[in-house]
Amino acid sequence: MTAALIKTFLDSFCEENERDFSVVLSKRSPRQLKGKYVIRKKLIVLYPKSSENPFDLEQTALHELAHHLCWKRNEAQLLALRHQGKRLPRHGREFKDIYYDLLAALDWRHEETSEPFPSRQTPEEKLFFAIFRNSSSPCETVIGRKAK
Numbered sequence: 001m002t003a004a005l006i007k008t009f010l011d012s013f014c015e016e017n018e019r020d021f022s023v024v025l026s027k028r029s030p031r032q033l034k035g036k037y038v039i040r041k042k043l044i045v046l047y048p049k050s051s052e053n054p055f056d057l058e059q060t061a062l063h064e065l066a067h068h069l070c071w072k073r074n075e076a077q078l079l080a081l082r083h084q085g086k087r088l089p090r091h092g093r094e095f096k097d098i099y100y101d102l103l104a105a106l107d108w109r110h111e112e113t114s115e116p117f118p119s120r121q122t123p124e125e126k127l128f129f130a131i132f133r134n135s136s137s138p139c140e141t142v143i144g145r146k147a148k
Helices: 003-011 054-073 075-083 093-110 123-132
Strands: 022-025 035-038 043-046 139-142
Touching (some): 003 022, 003 043, 054 075, 054 093
Parallel strands (some): 022 043, 035 139
16 A cells, blocks of 8 residues: 555545645554644654554544544634634544545445445556455644644
8 A cells, every 4th residue: 555545545535625635654653543644744644554454544544634624624713723722622523524424425435346445446456455455543633743
């Protein structure tokens, strides 16, 4: 699995103006996290495990995308809270609404195929799943500071 393939998959859930994020895969996972979203860098970091089910990675990627979309769609409101010194809600109502919508869209795609990451069609992707098949998402949202 490459970051570019995951980015393409995630882009298929976004409007054109919401695709301004990057995806990175990292082998170093602090505190057993599966992923995190770094707001200042608009960066989704995923920590895939070699033994992880591809469907888990898919859901983690969507979970982190929900953080990005929540930030994009509510940026002014979230910045105002931050300016007031209030904590930003990481898994608030807006986040949950977006995440559930993403999962519903994914579920609809899975009705047509039993493959994970169903938006992908290339031979390289099919090879990945042939190899990978044999072998609520903990995450962290970082807002311009080191994660604790």
